[in-house]
Amino acid sequence: MPYIPLLWPGELFMTQQGALSSFDLTSWPGFSGFSNLCWGSQRGDTWHSSVFHSGCDGKGYTLYIARVTYSSNEKIVGAYTRTTWGGGGYAGDASSAIFQLSPVVWKTTAGSGPYSGASNAIYRSNNYGPTFGNAHDWYVSSNMKTGYVNMGYAYKCRTGNYGTNTCRNDFIGSYSSWSIQEAEMWSVN
Helix, strand or coil, X not given: CCCCCCCCCCHHHHHCHHHHHCCCXXXXXXXXXXXXXXXXXXXXXXXXXXXXXXXXCCCCXXXXXXXXEECCEEEEEEEEECCCCCCCEEECCCCCEEEEEECCCEEEEEXXXXXXXXXXXXXXXXXXXXXXXXXXXXXXXXCCCCEEECCCCCECCCCCCCCCHHHHHHHCCCCCCCEEEEEEEEECC
């Protein structure tokens, strides 16, 4: 069945509550619930990393969800971290995770990959969208719609190994021929 575009800001988060509940985010120390939409495409926020950073830096725990298409396929993917997006360079968080909500529900945590520990969970730069892992396991470019997937370095692949199409395709469809259609970043503050 074809996907029907979202109608209101926050709908992507709301429609994925069942799948997200399997990750038990409420067990995080200091977690009070994702209640602030700090950046959202359906709200009309500009598709640019500077707008994402101005809305989400310094907000504490964040949850990113995106509807991604590649070829004629679609996946709902995302990530979360307890580390702030403010600042620059790599930041660590053993609780950070990259996940897929559709068609398969699974997640992988920072440091589970064979080549890097949790100290490189996210990469912070005003010229980047949300970026995870120090080989940029998942990089979202400044236009917030494109980027690349190099899964398996800091975050373990569900299938395949680092640098293989099997791993990349399982997560998002390809290395870089995907496009984000809708996205939201939620924070607890």
